[in-house]
């Protein structure tokens with residue numbers, strides 16, 4: 001009898017994290033940074049990842065960047081299985097499939113190179129012909145509004161310009177995914193908006209899927225999807241869509257969802273639990289169009 005297994009979890013998604021676990025061992029101390037995290041991101045999406053300090057956001061980004069490897073679970077980006085990549089495949093993956101932009105501009109850029117030379121570098125390492133490299137570098141810098149920085153070194157650019165050049169460096173080899181770790185963390189509001197605009201350009205005009213780890217509500221409030229991580233797991237999601245109101249005006253509607261994993265587990269937010277004194281044992285009831293969770297009080 002053939003097995004009637006359904007399609008593989010997230011088979012259509014570009015990024016699949018399935019029950020992802022990352023345990024750090026420092027001496028005898030074990031830290032479970034990711035504790036069975038599920039996340040699907042479709043090609044073309046721009047997603048913000050939010051969560052308290054220590055919830056596992058940077059760990060997730062390092063795994064997706066191929067800098068670190070998961071302890072257990074499954075992680076796939078495009079055709080790459082991040083659990084089983086060889087060292088050589090990892091170099092190829094990091095060079096061609098993902099681009100990364102870090103919070104500290106100094107870690108993105110080389111002090112003695114010009115913007116053009118920095119964008120050129122990853123393409124040189126990938127063996128792209130010189131003429132094509134020049135064209136690509138010029139086009140990228142132009143697209144995010146820093147063409148005037150072409151011949152400047154980092155010290156001759158503002159923080160926002162440096163970050164936009166860093167985005168171009170990350171985009172140089174036409175990655176499928178651009179990962180950004182707190183890209184506006186060190187910038188003021190106006191400069192942040194320019195950097196966010198550059199990420200949006202990368203997503204909408206250059207077609208890259210963007211994953212941004214951020215604490216900045218101006219960033220998480222402007223993307224179509226914000227995923228919250230709590231204690232190493234995805235806990236809730238906010239989806240935003242544009243609608244036309246009764247008065248004909250465009251408005252953005254944001255709706256919050258809880259995440260249910262494949263075993264059916266859902267995290268009930270702390271304020272909900274406290275409001276109804278929900279503790280270890282609750283009553284579940286299937287109603288016509290909803291599932292109710294009630295406190296365990298005698299009938």
Ligand SMILES: Nc1ncnc2c1ncn2[C@@H]1O[C@H](COP(=O)(O)OP(=O)(O)OP(=O)(O)O)[C@@H](O)[C@H]1O
Pocket residue numbers: 024025026031032033051052053054055056057058059060
């Ligand atoms: N290399 C490491 N060795 C040991 N523990 C680590 C390491 N990296 C992270 N951790 C631990 O893993 C947990 C998750 O860390 P992570 O940096 O992913 O959180 P985060 O959500 O990105 O936090 P922040 O917003 O402060 O950057 C934390 O408890 C952290 O102390």
